[in-house]
Amino acid sequence: MLDIQQLRTDLDNVARQLAKRGFVFPIDAFNALEAERKKIQTRTEELQAQRNAASKRIGQAKAEGGDVTAIMNQVAHLGDELKQAEAHLDRIKREMQAMLLEIPNLPHASVPDGKDETCNVQIRRWGEPRRFDFTVKDHVGLGEELGLLDFEAAAKLSGARFSLMKGGLARLHRALAQFMLDTHTQEHGYQETYVPYLVGRDSLRGTGQLPKFEQDLFAVSAGGADAAGIPEYHLIPTAEVPITNMVRDEIIPLQALPLKYVAHTPCFRSEAGSYGRDTRGLIRQHQFDKVELVHIVHPDDSYEALEQLVGHAERILQKLELPYRVMTLCTGDMGFSAAKTYDIEVWLPGQNAYREISSCSNCEAFQARRMQARFRNEQGKPALLHTLNGSGLAVGRTLVAVLENYQNADGGVAIPGVLRPYMNGLDQLRKSEQNASEL
RNA sequence: GGAGAAAUGACCGAGUGGUUGAAGGUGCACGCCUGGAAAGCGUGUGUACGGCUCAAACCGUACCGCGGGUUCGAAUCCCGCUUUCUCCGCCA
Known part of the structure; x- marks a missing residue:
């Protein structure tokens, strides 16, 4: 939410800035x-x-x-x-x-103008895509041939855009999440949290999903769909919602800042309006796991925190030795609540492209104002906090990246070194029946 | 799911219709006192919105879990809801 005072006194300027992101005030x-x-x-x-x-x-x-x-x-x-x-x-x-x-956040001055993702600006690149001397498979081919990824079974259970993993692949998926959590808690100073996966409407309003993006969410009511006009709960589309809302209606003492939280949760998205996009594979699912990072900071520190946040997410890819690039999203491609966003895109050999694996945003006071999330400032007065969030990382997409980047000519997949301790020492997913049961 | 109790400021806690933004206490800030501190004494100590302002001061309004109602007037009475606690039932 924008500052009503600013709208009263500086309306033309606000409207001009919002126009950059395609919003007509x-x-x-x-x-x-x-x-x-x-x-x-x-x-x-x-x-x-x-x-x-x-x-x-x-x-x-x-x-x-x-x-x-x-x-x-x-x-x-x-x-x-x-x-x-x-x-x-x-x-x-x-x-x-x-x-x-219904009004989105104002873009920060450093955000490049542009109408869509083609105007995003690359700010750095890390690692070189590996050269393969055989024809690469995508993660679907790899996973299915290993016998560990079963979209048919998932479709039978739930329908399109769900997945089912078994054996070493399911273990690898878990290993990735554990590895990310351990890295962020032990090396980056985040407090681990376990949070509700069902949240109320106030929480979704706080972070900006409601009222505008209800159609992107899954609603849940006790006693079934017939029971309700207004659903009691929504499945979280990201852990950003429960984590950030911890400070809703709170006044945080100055010396407690910054707050840095990490959580590993499933995320649920209806993907309304994305029909036909990424229909193959694990890239776009109704349910996926994500390790989410949230910073609650003093307003003076939020842009420094954003750089740290991106760095923490990048660190995961570096440890996994997966090539990536960092993009600054342009005004037209940013999410509703963000003032500035960096996307991290990982190299996917199966698509011969960089694909988003993390999105790190500074929401400034936009969410804090909706949430009445404040701190007691140097003068002892309550003032709005700044909130940031970022994926660190999307677990499913990281799994895709590992499969595709670490594949071998025989259809096996090497396990990145940092994950082996989480895999009972296993160094390779092999095309053997035992593979699954060994673990 | 059933029965009962509770919800007041940073905290504790008084307050069953009338100058109550809210007694008292704690805490905090400032001052006095002291060589310094403690104790003691004194003063002060909410938020939001609006008006007027360059701004402050000032003035007004709202806020005692949330939402309605009764009344000239509600923290106080009535109705609904939420949350917490206790007991019973059920349950991973």
Whole structure:
């Protein structure tokens, strides 16, 4: 949510900045609503003041045993008008709030202009894609030929965009998540958290998924779908939601900052509107695991924190020796809540392309304002925090990257060195039946 | 799922219709005192929104879990909800 004060005083500039990300600010509607708000609020408060003054006099008169009917008559007519004014003001405030909740964050000055992902800017590259002297397979071919990846079974159980892994592959998937958690907690100073996978609407509003992106979420109601108009819970689309909302309606003491949390969770996304995209394989699933990093920081420190955050995510790929590049997203490609976003894209030999494996964003005070997430500043006054989040990393996509980058001519897949301790020492996924049962 | 109890400021805690933003205490800040500290004494100590302002001061409004209602007036009365605790049932 943007600062209403800023909208009142600097509207044209705000509208111009939002236009860069393809958002058309309803200037006229806003101004009209704001003018009405001012008028009605002034009137309402005036009436309230009259009522309060009269009531006070009634109290005094009664205490002195005086006659009260004269004042009562004076104030009698106020009731209806006041009630009407209050209702009107309430309506306007709701309307204003609804408008505010639909407006995306302002892009930071350092974000490149552009309409879509073709305008993103590469800022660095790490590692060289390996050269293969055989025809590479993609992760689907590899996983299915190993007998460890079964999309048919997943489709039978749940439908499209679900996956089922077995044996060494399922173990590798778990190993990746463990490895990421261990690295972030032991080397990068994050506190591990275990969080709910079902969250309420307030939480989703806080981080910006609601009200605008309801169709991207899965809703859950106790007692089944028939029970509900408004669903009780939503499955988290990312651990960013539960983790960041830990500070909702809180005032964090200055010396507690920065807060750095990591969680490994499944994520659930409806992928509405992505029909036909990435239909093959593990890249785009309704359910996937992710290790998520969240920073809750002092506003002065948030851009430094963003650089650290990206570095922490990159560190995972470096340890796995997977080539990647870091992109600054342009204004037109950023998510709703972000002021600045870096995407990390990993090299996938099966697609002969770099594909997103992490997205790290500074949301500045955008989420904090929605959440009323504050800290007590140097003057002892509550002030809005800045929130950041980033994948560190998407586990499923990392698994894809390992399979494709570490494949051998015989269809086997080497286990990256850092993962072997998590794999009971196994150094290779082989095309043998035993493979699965050895573990 | 059933029965009961509770929810007040940073914290504890008083307050069953009338100058209550809210007694008292703790904590915190500042001052006095002291060689220094403690104790003691004094003063102060919420947030949000709006008006007027360059700004501050000032003024107004709202806020005692949340949402409604009754009333000239609600922390206080009524209704609904949420959360926490206790007991019973069920359960990984």
